[in-house]
Amino acid sequence: MIxxxxxxxxxxxxxxxxxxxxxxxxxxxxxxLRHTYISPPGxxxxxKETAAHHREWIVRLIKQAIKQAGVRIEDIDVIxxxxxxxxxxxxxxxxxVARTLSLLWKxxxxxxxxxxxxxxxxxxxxxxxxxxxxxxSGGNTQVIAYSENRYRIFGETMDIAIGNCIDRFxxxxxxxxxxxxxxxxxxxxxxxKNLIELxxxxxxxxxxxxGILAAADLLAAQVGDTVAEDKRLKTExxxxxxxxxxxxxxxxxxxxxxxxxxxxxxxxxxxxxxxVVGGVGxxxxxxxxxxxxxxxxxxSGFATDDRYCIDNGIMIAHAGLLxxxxxxxxxxxESTVTQRFRTDDVYVGWRND
Amino acid sequence: MALPTDDNADTAxxxxxxxHKLPEPFTTSDLVVLTQGAEGLxxxxxxxxxxxxxxxxxxxxxxxxxxxxxKRLTKARLLAEARVLVKCRREGLQVPAVLGGDWEDxxxxxxxxxxxxxxxxxxxxxxxxxxxxxxxKPDETxxxxxxxxxxxxxxxxxERLWEMMxxxxxxxxxxHEIGVCHGDLTTSNLMIRHERSTQPSSxxxxxxxRPRGRQTVSTMRxxxxxxxxxxxxxxxxxxxRSNEPEDLLEGAIVMIDFGLATQTVQDEDRAVDLYxxxxxxxxxxxxxxxxxxxxxxxxxxxxxxxKKVLKRLADVRLRxxxxxxxx
Numbered sequence: 001m002i003x004x005x006x007x008x009x010x011x012x013x014x015x016x017x018x019x020x021x022x023x024x025x026x027x028x029x030x031x032x033l034r035h036t037y038i039s040p041p042g043x044x045x046x047x048k049e050t051a052a053h054h055r056e057w058i059v060r061l062i063k064q065a066i067k068q069a070g071v072r073i074e075d076i077d078v079i080x081x082x083x084x085x086x087x088x089x090x091x092x093x094x095x096x097v098a099r100t101l102s103l104l105w106k107x108x109x110x111x112x113x114x115x116x117x118x119x120x121x122x123x124x125x126x127x128x129x130x131x132x133x134x135x136x137s138g139g140n141t142q143v144i145a146y147s148e149n150r151y152r153i154f155g156e157t158m159d160i161a162i163g164n165c166i167d168r169f170x171x172x173x174x175x176x177x178x179x180x181x182x183x184x185x186x187x188x189x190x191x192x193k194n195l196i197e198l199x200x201x202x203x204x205x206x207x208x209x210x211g212i213l214a215a216a217d218l219l220a221a222q223v224g225d226t227v228a229e230d231k232r233l234k235t236e237x238x239x240x241x242x243x244x245x246x247x248x249x250x251x252x253x254x255x256x257x258x259x260x261x262x263x264x265x266x267x268x269x270x271x272x273x274x275x276v277v278g279g280v281g282x283x284x285x286x287x288x289x290x291x292x293x294x295x296x297x298x299x300s301g302f303a304t305d306d307r308y309c310i311d312n313g314i315m316i317a318h319a320g321l322l323x324x325x326x327x328x329x330x331x332x333x334e335s336t337v338t339q340r341f342r343t344d345d346v347y348v349g350w351r352n353d
Numbered sequence: 354m355a356l357p358t359d360d361n362a363d364t365a366x367x368x369x370x371x372x373h374k375l376p377e378p379f380t381t382s383d384l385v386v387l388t389q390g391a392e393g394l395x396x397x398x399x400x401x402x403x404x405x406x407x408x409x410x411x412x413x414x415x416x417x418x419x420x421x422x423x424k425r426l427t428k429a430r431l432l433a434e435a436r437v438l439v440k441c442r443r444e445g446l447q448v449p450a451v452l453g454g455d456w457e458d459x460x461x462x463x464x465x466x467x468x469x470x471x472x473x474x475x476x477x478x479x480x481x482x483x484x485x486x487x488x489x490k491p492d493e494t495x496x497x498x499x500x501x502x503x504x505x506x507x508x509x510x511x512e513r514l515w516e517m518m519x520x521x522x523x524x525x526x527x528x529h530e531i532g533v534c535h536g537d538l539t540t541s542n543l544m545i546r547h548e549r550s551t552q553p554s555s556x557x558x559x560x561x562x563r564p565r566g567r568q569t570v571s572t573m574r575x576x577x578x579x580x581x582x583x584x585x586x587x588x589x590x591x592x593x594r595s596n597e598p599e600d601l602l603e604g605a606i607v608m609i610d611f612g613l614a615t616q617t618v619q620d621e622d623r624a625v626d627l628y629x630x631x632x633x634x635x636x637x638x639x640x641x642x643x644x645x646x647x648x649x650x651x652x653x654x655x656x657x658x659x660k661k662v663l664k665r666l667a668d669v670r671l672r673x674x675x676x677x678x679x680x
Contacts (some may be wrong), residue, residue, distance in 0.1 A: 096581045178669045193417050196424070200422070200425075202425065204536070204537070204613065252418075252419045252422060253422065256367060256415075256417070256418045256419070256422055259415075259417050259418075260391070263391045264390075264391035266390040266391070267390055268388065268391075288417075289417035289418075290417070292416045292417040293415070293416075296415075296416060296417075
């Protein structure tokens with residue numbers, strides 16, 4: 001069976017084609033294309049402009065993906081699109097195209113939960129069977145464990161997502177958004193060496209980032225060449241604090257929080273595997289910290305590279321095809337989108353462990 | 354949450370291999386691993402004299418964390434826990450005494466509490482009462498007593514259970530009254546102190562004996578003292594034969610594990626504490642819901658403002674812990 005996956009819940013427009021030859025064989029990735037809307041430094045992506053970007057690119061990208069995959073329209077069994085969660089306007093664009101194609105080509109339609117897409121893609125790529133999942137991106141921060149046909153949320157952010165915290169801090173420092181802000185912050189952090197104290201906000205299995213962002217923004221105002229010499233932030237040794245130091249401190253602090261809540265979830269359910277998915281999951285320092293923690297508990301950490309952990313169409317096609325195999329489809333009149341769609345709302349009928 | 358919470362069964366077997374190099378003055382001799390949490394390890398060992406049993410909470414350095422951040426967090430959390438415990442003791446609450454600690458090395462030695470967790474006791478009770486109800490006839494303990502006597506006896510036993518719940522309500526009420534919220538108020542973190550020593554079962558049923566985690570305190574202690582090697586926990590069957598449940602309910606309620614405790618007088622925090630406790634009780638047994646109501650009734654009378662917390666609890670219940678996610 002072959003599925004076409006359309007993803008556009010945020011600033012990435014992803015088109016993927018995947019084939020599931022048979023239930024026991026690994027899936028075959030036929031095409032995985034992505035085009036990202038990049039806003040100028042100091043700004044974020046807004047729903048209206050992002051939707052316009054998706055409108056402009058989606059037809060071209062679908063044509064290209066089908067051509068690259070070398071499949072005929074008749075070969076496609078189902079068209080999968082992101083139902084949510086995400087930004088309303090971009091989601092609508094993609095859903096509209098999905099509906100149109102479904103009518104035009106007379107194909108089944110399936111709305112997919114974006115978070116479940118990430119989880120299933122991560123599992124397929126890493127072969128982690130039943131891991132604790134840390135899902136970290138610009139819009140989501142969740143610690144998830146599977147139980148009785150649901151991906152259950154154990155811990156999550158109480159306010160903004162971790163990626164949002166990083167992106168907005170990048171804006172404060174006027175760090176470019178190309179290829180994506182988190183990547184650039186990571187490169188800055190590699191050159192930082194002084195750990196500046198930031199708040200640390202873990203509550204049980206939940207985390208909070210808004211206060212940390214506010215504190216980091218305040219510190220950022222005292223850093224840089226434009227600030228008067230006597231007003232600049234210094235370390236205890238009298239060294240000038242740099243932007244790099246701030247990026248380093250932010251990463252060390254918020255990633256430690258993530259690893260801590262993940263470890264707590266692992267201790268709680270007695271799991272030894274941990275899988276990191278979502279855009280922030282491409283951060284090498286986070287992957288390293290997670291692996292260290294897992295090793296200390298006698299387990300292992302899994303992560304994927306940016307092709308699969310950053311939003312893409314393949315994950316929507318893959319998760320959609322898994323659900324389609326349980327004979328689930330979305331009728332046209334129900335093919336809506338929703339900005340709020342919880343991970344644990346989805347009945348995971350394709351797993352029976 | 355419907356996920357398995359039997360971390361005791363799963364982690365205990367693996368923790369036995371998980372012994373860190375402990376800071377001075379502790380050595381690996383006379384050391385029993387009780388549990389491995391996310392924060393650190395909990396051992397049973399001795400402190401100052403070989404005859405002073407204690408609980409040792411050790412927070413090893415986390416290799417993934419920046420050393421500066423690691424030190425800061427370990428110090429803050431260890432001190433917070435110790436301060437809350439000392440405050441509770443000063444106010445006359447039943448909590449383990451702080452024997453010693455070192456935030457540089459990350460250890461805290463606490464008084465050993467002899468007894469069972471409420472979770473354990475409830476399990477035994479549910480098992481016992483459930484069994485009698487199912488049989489519908491007198492069992493070994495009631496001999497040839499008539500139906501009416503059995504009913505009366507059952508009532509009396511239930512009354513002891515209710516009394517225990519009142520003690521729980523009072524204990525939590527007192528805790529909140531002095532401005533402390535526990536942060537992780539589960540039935541595993543409530544203990545009933547043994548007032549008198551109970552003999553271990555002479556014939557533990559071997560088929561059901563398996564190692565467990567922190568719940569095993571008293572049996573573990575006995576095993577350790579007798580030098581019987583790894584602690585063995587007799588299952589509910591074996592225990593209910595040796596320890597009449599009535600005896601288990603005697604004794605003061607001791608709250609343990611203040612690792613997530615905060616000093617706060619906010620109704621919200623207090624209500625969340627109660628919500629966690631409620632879920633812990635209802636997860637044990639559906640019947641425990643009525644029992645919990647009794648605990649809350651007593652809680653409402655313990656301090657001025659407790660009624661307001663109970664109102665807030667209704668809100669927290671409706672809301673659950675999770676809001677609908679945005680984005």
